[in-house]
Amino acid sequence: MATEAHEEGTGLVFHPLDQFIVKPLFGEGPIHWYTITNATLWMALSVVAIIALFVLGSRGRAIVPTRTQSIGELIYGFTYKMVEDVAGKDAIKFFPYVLTLFMFVLFSNYLGLLPMSFATTSHIAVTAVLAMAVFLTVTIVGFVKNGTKFLGLFWVSSAPLALRPILAVIELISYFVRPVSHSIRLGGNIMAGHAVMKVFAGFAAVAVISPVSVGAISAIYGLEMLVAGVQAYVFTILTCVYLKDALHPGH
């Protein structure tokens, strides 16, 4: 589609996916694993933002918090309560881990919405690593904590005996699909939103429909603000749900 528009030579050029290209930050050349790329830059910026919020924001350790400190405290309390409510009291030791994931996804999503920025969470490589990390943690913790009883997760003891093997197969498949859905949900949402905005931005070059286009970009931008938060929340709460399965298998 993009190439077609290019060849028509009308000046209407769509490159909705160009924004996702990983390129070296300094100079040209092949991308090695250590090359500093735009992905590196925006991940580093999310780290900087997290440090600014949690470390600089709370440096006063004030009893009556400043605005930044109270935002940090709100996020802390929100995540803490989510881990406690969803995964149980004994999941609190995973709280730093869950908070790390939540903060990285949340900040990457929102930083990705800045114009000219690079959305790291739109890449399946990133979300797959995050999801696989959760999947491996849950599986390892499940077996270490419960031993073979963790397999009870797949053996639905409340169902009739005849149905149990069938359910076990379904449960097993759904268990291994988890990291896939977990990662593609996040990456796909962020990618689709950014691509749609770029497509509308391409239409803005045509004077007649440019007001509609600009209006649509504004509307979709608003929607994407929501999606960025909701997807970060969904990613985190699913992490908590999976952790609950690891700590308390069985239905």
Added chain:
Amino acid sequence: MASGTTTVEHAADAATHGAEASGAGMPQLDFATFPNQIFWLLVTLVVIYFVLSRIAIPRISAVLAERAGTITNDIAAAEELKHKAQAAEAAYEKALVDARAEASRIVAEAKAEIQAELDIKLQKADAAISAKTAESEKAIAEIRAGAVKSVTAVAKDAAKEIVSALGGKADAKAVTAAVSARMKG
């Protein structure tokens, strides 16, 4: 999609340079960039994890605990002050009730005193009035007796004169008896 050759060319471009891929194929599926992204992602996550778990979380939980402690203390202090205020109010109420009782006692006493005085005066006045009444009644009775006597005398005289005028000889005794009988009737 456009002609196959351009797509292949672009894909090759994307694979070698990564930077020049222009719309042909998703940059997300450019596996050449995967090691780079995964490496930097792991670095990022480790840094965030250490920043959060070593600095942010202990600090914020300490602040929250301290705040909870302060709030609990403040609430306890407020509770104590409230109790004090309640005690003070109770004391005030008691004083007020006492004062009211004292006041009503004084009023009752004064009333009783006045009543006693009043009773004595009333008795005296009654006595004086009844004395005067008795005196007056005596005077009236005297006057009435005097009047009856005079009327009897006049009636006798008149009866004698009338009898003599009619040419009879007036028997003084009979006239007196007749007059007395008439007066009684």
